[in-house]
Amino acid sequence: MKQETTTTRTPPTGTPHIAAAPGDFAPLVLMPGDPRRARHIAETFLKDARQVTDVRGILGYTGTHLGVPMSVLASGMGIPSMSIYATELFRHYDVRRIVRVGTAGAIPLSVSLRDVIIASAAHTDSSVSGLLVGGVTLSLTPSYRLLRAAADAARWEEPVHIGPVFSSDHFYLDRPGVFDALAGRGTLAVEMEAAGLYAVAGAEGGEALAVLTASDHVRTGEALSAEERETCFDRAVRIAAAALLADV
Ligand SMILES: O=P(O)(O)O[C@H]1O[C@H](CO)[C@@H](O)[C@H]1O
Ligand SMILES: O=c1cc[nH]c(=O)[nH]1
Numbered sequence: 422m423k424q425e426t427t428t429t430r431t432p433p434t435g436t437p438h439i440a441a442a443p444g445d446f447a448p449l450v451l452m453p454g455d456p457r458r459a460r461h462i463a464e465t466f467l468k469d470a471r472q473v474t475d476v477r478g479i480l481g482y483t484g485t486h487l488g489v490p491m492s493v494l495a496s497g498m499g500i501p502s503m504s505i506y507a508t509e510l511f512r513h514y515d516v517r518r519i520v521r522v523g524t525a526g527a528i529p530l531s532v533s534l535r536d537v538i539i540a541s542a543a544h545t546d547s548s549v550s551g552l553l554v555g556g557v558t559l560s561l562t563p564s565y566r567l568l569r570a571a572a573d574a575a576r577w578e579e580p581v582h583i584g585p586v587f588s589s590d591h592f593y594l595d596r597p598g599v600f601d602a603l604a605g606r607g608t609l610a611v612e613m614e615a616a617g618l619y620a621v622a623g624a625e626g627g628e629a630l631a632v633l634t635a636s637d638h639v640r641t642g643e644a645l646s647a648e649e650r651e652t653c654f655d656r657a658v659r660i661a662a663a664a665l666l667a668d669v
Pocket of ligand 2: 524525526527592611612613636637639
């Protein structure tokens with residue numbers, strides 16, 4: 422005989438990619454690419470941090486920094502992944518500001534390993550700059566308020582560089598001429614998410630910035646170890662947090 426069962430169904434909370442309940446995220450969010458870096462930032466930088474999501478291993482935490490509620494959520498790698506998480510944070514969790522805390526490859530010799538780079542603009546070979554407004558190649562830029570606050574905080578965290586970066590859709594980009602041409606136009610580093618974050622913030626009415634640490638050098642071939650890439654971000658995180666707290 423078929424047995425009758427009753428099931429208690431919890432109404433689903435969250436989005437397809439984030440399991441947090443409404444209110445679980447603070448309006449201010451730090452966003453590294455790497456989930457383990459998100460955990461490290463939560464453990465070392467946020468007070469009373471609690472995990473709020475782990476869907477697909479993308480870890481998110483909320484605590485406080487200098488007494489102000491602040492969250493950290495990993496973005497994963499690349500513009501599509503960043504765009505999903507940034508959109509869901511702005512659209513469904515009332516997040517106001519996201520600052521990416523990422524690694525990047527330094528392009529000119531004037532930028533050394535471990536230097537911090539604040540992305541005042543993001544060039545990209547992604548379709549995102551051309552797709553959003555028909556017939557227009559959008560400039561992808563950060564919030565001026567966050568950029569100004571980060572530049573102010575950078576005075577205590579030298580060496581810091583401020584300028585355009587290249588958000589590439591290709592980690593293994595076998596086109597050295599691209600770096601020469603971008604270097605000739607003042608581009609400081611290559612990474613894979615800033616342009617997507619700036620595009621989403623523009624579309625969703627949020628504020629965004631990317632603060633990067635040079636983890637390797639496309640000219641010299643020097644590179645930090647994977648472990649150092651997880652942990653050597655203190656200066657970048659302090660600058661990013663100062664930007665998040667601008668005028669709060
Ligand atoms: O260290 P994260 O923040 O992930 O950033 C950089 O590292 C990844 C590539 O190794 C890409 O996501 C790139 O943008
Ligand atoms: O996207 C990235 C990140 C770090 N280093 C690179 O060369 N590219």
